[in-house]
Amino acid sequence: MEPSKVRKRDGRVVPFSKNKIINAIYRAFLSVEKDDKEAVKKIADRVVKELEKKYDGEIVHVEEIQDIVEQILIKNKLVDVAKSCILYRQKRKEIREAKYILGVKDDLKLPVNSLKVLRARYLLRNEKGEIIETPGQLFRRVANAVAEADKKYGANDEEVKRTAKKFYKIMSKLEFLPNSPTLFNAGTRKKLSLSACFVLPVGDSMEEIFNAVKNMAIVQKSGGGTGFNFSRLRPKGDIVKSTIGQASGPTSFMRVFDITTEVIKQGGKRRGANMGILRIDHPDILEFISCKESGKILTNFNLSVAVTDKFMEAVEKNEDYALINPKNKEVVKRLDARKVFSLIATFAWKNGDPGLIFIDEINHHNPTPDVGEIEATNPCGEQPLLPYESCNLGSINLSKMVKKVEDKYEIDWKKLKETVETAVHFLDNVIDINSFPIKEIEKATKANRKIGLGVMGFADLLILLEIPYNSEEAEKLAEEIMKFIIDTARNKSKELGKVRGNFPNFKKSIWKNEEAMRNATVTTIAPTGTIGIIANCSSGIEPIFAISYMRNVANSLGENLIETNQLFENVLKEKGLYKQDIIKKVAGKASIQDVEEIPKEIRRIFVSAHDISPEWHLRIQAAFQRYTDNAVSKTINLPNSATIQDIEKIYMLAWKMKCKGITIYRDKSREEQVISFYSEQKKNSDICPNCNEKLVREEGCKTCKSCGYSVCE
Structure with a gap:
């Protein structure tokens, strides 16, 4: 009689399943390029027969089943398949050991890198610094806290519980995650903000400037990013009547903001970030x-020039344009527009700054034009805001919005609709339970109730659908998905507006002729850096950076993270092409397009950021922007060989495509970059220099499990 039940490693007892054994053996066969289902069934039959002898109707441990599988494979001279099983078990063991070392109870079975990020930044700790919650408890904490807002609108305890359950489900299944401050602070006793994006005004007086510095410090303590427009400050050398002295100019005062940010560690979680x-x-x-040419000042700022349509037209026509003193509105000088445009491109070529924001395009889509003009964005540029406004963001993991029909994936539109509706409800609730750093932010935020629902995992979705990122099919899908999301989100906002009331500035908005609207804006495409790691998906709408790379986050997490695209491994296994030789060959490479062992149809799907032309980067950005209320955070990755003229063309094309902003990054143009290929790492590498395998951290040392190499820190 076959065993009745199986004891898992965590102690759980589950029903015995022969199909699970068949599936595991079949995957091992495929990993060594064997596709013989009849042979797999025979091996599985022999494994079950052996189990019947040893564990007649009793409970068997999962490790014992795996031992017998390996023994039967070896007896049947399938040594290569047995080796694959052994290596897989070893890999899983190392992952469990890594999780144990992290000291986090993994109740949601998350990847190691997800746990590393949660441990470093998100999970609650006691006064001794010990972790006191699991990932599941984190999501439960946030879900319960955010659901409480429903009581303000008449919901009873049972209804609030049902809402909390829905919120928990989409977070715990990594289908949706809110911005980091909400995960940090919701449901804690800390009176810290749940919003990620803030814009603070900077006036021209000394009092106004240093009041902005103070407000920035208060905001960043909670984990928020701040945006500033310094255009109101009088220019350098202007006479200050009160002192008969000379003005220092915007760039000089920006250093005060930068130094203040440097000494503030946001909520004990991460360092501050600014947009200037x-x-x-x-x-x-x-x-x-x-101003950032040296790379040594304003290191906590992203910089963007607010360019007007008039300026861009002057560049096209090779005309000059006027410089205007903001104090008296007088024209002080005229410059050659094309030369200034080229200078912007030159410094962006050198180190990525400055980018551009197309300020007129932003204000063409300002939802509350009668309230005021938009002047600035948050640090990554995806959230244009009025002075003192904040916005809370969240992102849907598109790689989870699929279903398998026969052997192909397709988008699960019903699931996507339900997720969008739940996410809009969640984000609107956040406004009601939020703690605002200063009264002006609370007033401005509640007046417009802006939310920003976006996406992550777009590149993963394309891979699952077997669509190349740089294709018209991808561009069309981007539009289709985002139109569906914004239409669904607006309908949900209208529904909430009918029940809960419109946002207070409704009559001063573009929605004034509609029946109802709860939120002035509903969609934003954010970069999803750390929440993308937690969700184990590609960042925002970016293409995959590489098949295997190192994420340079040692300063915030204590170590850099090596990431290998799991979808790539899965596809190779499904096609019977998985080999360690191939995995080693693609490790650390910017592109796999020249790896001939990989079939062309697979290579065309797994295009990386550096395989994609600037035009295709922009076409995808523009496709999402067409159906996004706010803006889109996207980096146009360029090879080191890109020229200044290339950047000029990209900037001009972005304006013509009606993007709201543009950021480029030329590879290796900075000494340190957020993501790099780990074959480029010279120091503190987590890769064995002898055999290129991953080093495992143990007791302050890094050890290679493959060849025994060890180095202690």
């Missing part, structure tokens, strides 16, 4: 464009 913006017609624009 200056209008193209400010008299100090040339100094602003070049």
